[in-house]
Amino acid sequence: MNHPVETPIEELLRGSAMADGWETVSERGEGVLLEVRHHGDLHDRAADLIESLRADVARFKEDHGQACKTIADMHAAALGEVCGPVRGVVEDVADLRESFEKKSAEAYRAKVRAEAERERDRFKAGEFNE
Numbered sequence: 577m578n579h580p581v582e583t584p585i586e587e588l589l590r591g592s593a594m595a596d597g598w599e600t601v602s603e604r605g606e607g608v609l610l611e612v613r614h615h616g617d618l619h620d621r622a623a624d625l626i627e628s629l630r631a632d633v634a635r636f637k638e639d640h641g642q643a644c645k646t647i648a649d650m651h652a653a654a655l656g657e658v659c660g661p662v663r664g665v666v667e668d669v670a671d672l673r674e675s676f677e678k679k680s681a682e683a684y685r686a687k688v689r690a691e692a693e694r695e696r697d698r699f700k701a702g703e704f705n706e
Contacts, residue, residue, distance in 0.1 A: 652658045654669045662668055
């Protein structure tokens with residue numbers, strides 16, 4: 577028979593509703609310690625667990641926000657402007673690099689063409705006639 581899986585909090589609360597108190601056995605140091613726990617103990621443990629989980633959620637949210645800010649700063653540094661990614665940060669930076677390489681190649685070809693035209697004009701003007 578399948579039993580539903582309980583969360584730790586559900587288990588604590590179910591246990592607290594079943595009896596006035598219960599015994600737990602734990603090893604501490606050299607011997608075995610028998611403890612009697614009561615409802616207040618369970619509720620305190622549940623409250624502590626809930627508080628711990630809330631603190632984790634707040635920390636994870638802060639970490640996520642800081643990670644997003646770091647990525648946005650890197651994106652802005654790569655593109656030279658503050659904007660959201662068009663396709664994605666990595667793709668935008670790749671596009672920027674490709675665009676830069678294309679413009680550099682075009683500029684180099686234009687420079688070579690201009691130098692060739694100057695040399696042609698100098699030749700036509702007879703500056704190279706011997």
